[in-house]
Amino acid sequence: MDFAISSILFYAFAAMALICACCVIFASNPVTSAMSMALCFAATAAILFGLGAQFLGIVQITVYAGAILVLFLFVVMMLDIRTEEDDNSFSVFSSLVRMAPGALISGVFAALVFLAAIKLPGADEWNNPLCRAWDSRGELCVGRQEPAASTATGNYGGALPALSPAAAAKTLNPNISNEEAAAATSIPDVKLLGQCLFSQYNVVFVILSFALLASTVGAVALSRKIRKD
Amino acid sequence: MSYTPVKRPKFSLLDKIYIVELVKGLAITMKHMVLSLLGKTPAKKEFNGKGMGACMPFPEQRWDDHLPSYYRGAPTLVRGEDGRERCVSCQLCEFICPARAIKITPGAVSPEAACQKQEKAPAEFEIDMLRCIYCGMCQEVCPEQAIFLSKEYLITVTDRKQAVRNKATLYKLGGTRKGLVNKWNQYK
Amino acid sequence: MSLFDSIWNWCVDLLSNEIWFYLITTVVKLVLMFAVILAFVVLSVWIERRVAGWIQDRPGPNRAGIPLQLFQQFGSKEKQPLKEWLHFFGIPESCWIAKLCTWLRLDREIPTFGLMQPCLDGGKLFLKQELTPSYVRKVYFTIAPMLVLGPPMVAAAVIPFASGVTTKFGAINMVVANIGIGPLWIFAISGLSVYGLTLAGWSSNSKYPFLGGLRATAQLISYEVAMGLSIIPLLMVFSTLNMQDIVQYQADNGWTLLPLWGEGLSWQRWALMAPLALSFIIFVTCVFAEANRTPFDMAECETDLVGGYHSEYSSMKFASFFMGEYAAMVIGSALVVTLFLGGWSIGFGADAALHSVSSWLAVVCQFIMFLIKLTAFIVFFVWVRWTLPRFRWDQVMKLGWLVFLELAVANIFLTAAVLYFVK
Numbered sequence: 038m039d040f041a042i043s044s045i046l047f048y049a050f051a052a053m054a055l056i057c058a059c060c061v062i063f064a065s066n067p068v069t070s071a072m073s074m075a076l077c078f079a080a081t082a083a084i085l086f087g088l089g090a091q092f093l094g095i096v097q098i099t100v101y102a103g104a105i106l107v108l109f110l111f112v113v114m115m116l117d118i119r120t121e122e123d124d125n126s127f128s129v130f131s132s133l134v135r136m137a138p139g140a141l142i143s144g145v146f147a148a149l150v151f152l153a154a155i156k157l158p159g160a161d162e163w164n165n166p167l168c169r170a171w172d173s174r175g176e177l178c179v180g181r182q183e184p185a186a187s188t189a190t191g192n193y194g195g196a197l198p199a200l201s202p203a204a205a206a207k208t209l210n211p212n213i214s215n216e217e218a219a220a221a222t223s224i225p226d227v228k229l230l231g232q233c234l235f236s237q238y239n240v241v242f243v244i245l246s247f248a249l250l251a252s253t254v255g256a257v258a259l260s261r262k263i264r265k266d
Numbered sequence: 267m268s269y270t271p272v273k274r275p276k277f278s279l280l281d282k283i284y285i286v287e288l289v290k291g292l293a294i295t296m297k298h299m300v301l302s303l304l305g306k307t308p309a310k311k312e313f314n315g316k317g318m319g320a321c322m323p324f325p326e327q328r329w330d331d332h333l334p335s336y337y338r339g340a341p342t343l344v345r346g347e348d349g350r351e352r353c354v355s356c357q358l359c360e361f362i363c364p365a366r367a368i369k370i371t372p373g374a375v376s377p378e379a380a381c382q383k384q385e386k387a388p389a390e391f392e393i394d395m396l397r398c399i400y401c402g403m404c405q406e407v408c409p410e411q412a413i414f415l416s417k418e419y420l421i422t423v424t425d426r427k428q429a430v431r432n433k434a435t436l437y438k439l440g441g442t443r444k445g446l447v448n449k450w451n452q453y454k
Numbered sequence: 455m456s457l458f459d460s461i462w463n464w465c466v467d468l469l470s471n472e473i474w475f476y477l478i479t480t481v482v483k484l485v486l487m488f489a490v491i492l493a494f495v496v497l498s499v500w501i502e503r504r505v506a507g508w509i510q511d512r513p514g515p516n517r518a519g520i521p522l523q524l525f526q527q528f529g530s531k532e533k534q535p536l537k538e539w540l541h542f543f544g545i546p547e548s549c550w551i552a553k554l555c556t557w558l559r560l561d562r563e564i565p566t567f568g569l570m571q572p573c574l575d576g577g578k579l580f581l582k583q584e585l586t587p588s589y590v591r592k593v594y595f596t597i598a599p600m601l602v603l604g605p606p607m608v609a610a611a612v613i614p615f616a617s618g619v620t621t622k623f624g625a626i627n628m629v630v631a632n633i634g635i636g637p638l639w640i641f642a643i644s645g646l647s648v649y650g651l652t653l654a655g656w657s658s659n660s661k662y663p664f665l666g667g668l669r670a671t672a673q674l675i676s677y678e679v680a681m682g683l684s685i686i687p688l689l690m691v692f693s694t695l696n697m698q699d700i701v702q703y704q705a706d707n708g709w710t711l712l713p714l715w716g717e718g719l720s721w722q723r724w725a726l727m728a729p730l731a732l733s734f735i736i737f738v739t740c741v742f743a744e745a746n747r748t749p750f751d752m753a754e755c756e757t758d759l760v761g762g763y764h765s766e767y768s769s770m771k772f773a774s775f776f777m778g779e780y781a782a783m784v785i786g787s788a789l790v791v792t793l794f795l796g797g798w799s800i801g802f803g804a805d806a807a808l809h810s811v812s813s814w815l816a817v818v819c820q821f822i823m824f825l826i827k828l829t830a831f832i833v834f835f836v837w838v839r840w841t842l843p844r845f846r847w848d849q850v851m852k853l854g855w856l857v858f859l860e861l862a863v864a865n866i867f868l869t870a871a872v873l874y875f876v877k
Contacts, residue, residue, distance in 0.1 A: 285735070288841075288842070291841045291842065292837065292838070292841050294841070295509045295837060295840055295841045296837070298508070298509050298510070298511060299505065299508040299509050299837075301511075302507075302508045302509075302511050302512070302513070303508055307511045309511065317513055318507075318508065318512075318513035318514075318516075319507065319508065319510075319511040319512040319513050320511045320512075321511070321512050321513055323513075
């Protein structure tokens, strides 16, 4: 397997994301935790960029790093949470018992994620970061299997850019022309995502937004002070 | 009632939309900008300005002629018409100075001086110009009319120590002052 | 074969390789973009001070030039360079050329109309004593200025500064990163600079900077929502998120706010003018708020917060905040110019005409046009600053959440209706 620059970047950012995720848990200062979380999001976004899913990457930065985490930081700073101190009042056994539910929940969650991951199309190529994705009839396909002949006219999907995206597309398929290679620089992920959200998952999407709206209204209602005058 | 309620002006909808008012404001600032670029600022003559705006280009043109008679510049020590050191080192100015810029070391009147009546004179008199706030309290409090605020406003030093003016410098800057203080002479 | 030929061939070989061609052109574009941004940070400081001066009936900083004594020191003290040059060209000293030179102060210095002022200011800040108070959180105190200065520089990557050219080695697109999510990239990355402000406020460990940091966070989050929503009508019209395509469309069919050629002359396009103008107003106001400029400079408002989040900073760290603010202003201006005022396009079909003469000529002209538009918008930024008083904090929040958010959402529906019924 030849190492393209993209693979090196992929592993570098993946390692960074993992290390930062560990820092979130182990840092004693809550602000350091929040900042490592931001770095973790940034690294994840970088991986998404590398995969050609630019829209998802940028949404990751805008929504998580740019808005939600800033609010986290806001709250942490406002409440002025002190650095957590070592608490030795518990025995080894009781602390194990206290950790158990957390470990159980995260274990189940990790197993779910793993199961979902191996069920995904293209999961058999887990060891190949140069995994391809393409757009066939408005659905995102991942993996090495070739698109069916009838959909071959659809957009040539993106591949991990080797350095120049066009050059990478050429290494995968030497027969495509320069124009096609240039068109292959990215998955048309804005389009795909839009089609997915507003057709297949439309009902779920609308229900979810109503749930969010309800919680917002609830929060406002709870925090509102009723004036007596 | 110890306060008067202020009537806030009522804003019309057009005022609340803000855009018209914003454009009006922009027009005013643009007018000023164009006028000063053309060198036609109305207040130019009054300020004796040159070039753009109504400014006096400082080192070439100075404020000196425009300074009012009551201008408060650097404090100085003065001698009387008879050449006598007016300061008797009573230390009132040192006491009153809000910035504590003045430091007086009292001493005896020098034996060569013509008038020996006042008994004391400053052995050293220092004013730290980095501390001085030009309030003029020293001048006001002085019972001997010995310390006056000059019109000097350009004080530039390259070193903190240079900013401390000693007695010799202060007398040199102050010069002699007209009007006899008759406290110590034969006319009293 | 001569040495020159072999070097030339080596270069041709290198450029013929697709990967090296991509790498070299990208690095050159990157350096150019970086130089433009940094130069404009300096220039906008100068513009700010000069325009402020003119508006307040002052000349502004017009003195700092390059003193000729610097050069004189190496030669004889008596020789005056101006007189020497006049003698050299045989011009009498009473001639109008000599008088003009004297009027331009050429006998004393090389005039720069005060342009040296920001450079000297920078030098002064560089040489100043750096004070780090003992009670700050050192790590975050140090990285906060970097987090303010960094994002605007990165955000500039997607702004196109000219159209493309085709060389014999391949096509060069005059934008550093030609990605399909241009405006979103700028929103996301420049939104990250809020970390710098917040961390600066928190790590200073003192009340006023803390309040400044909190205000900056709240304001940035509030206005980012309205900002994102306000350009959706624009994207509905252009139906692309790629900045280069947006500008190309404007070059062919009229600028967003000045559709006077191409398809822009159709009445359908003019029917869209109302929602687009509204979205321009909302967007520009949000850019002001995002760049923390007056009338929205709540985070560093000296009347209530001393210096806001940078109260405790000195020397180069303070300068980083200062530069970051101006860099954000430059990026904001570039974004507005690109989305609403035609970006690099010269307009009235001149782009296509120039391209038919020579694409390199077109690229150079478009680059100059882009810089002119950018400068003009920066002047507008400054002009507004010296016109409007600062808003009150509750007014800023109300404006963001109760006015602009609703207006932006309504504008989306208005645009959709116009697009549906008109086209």
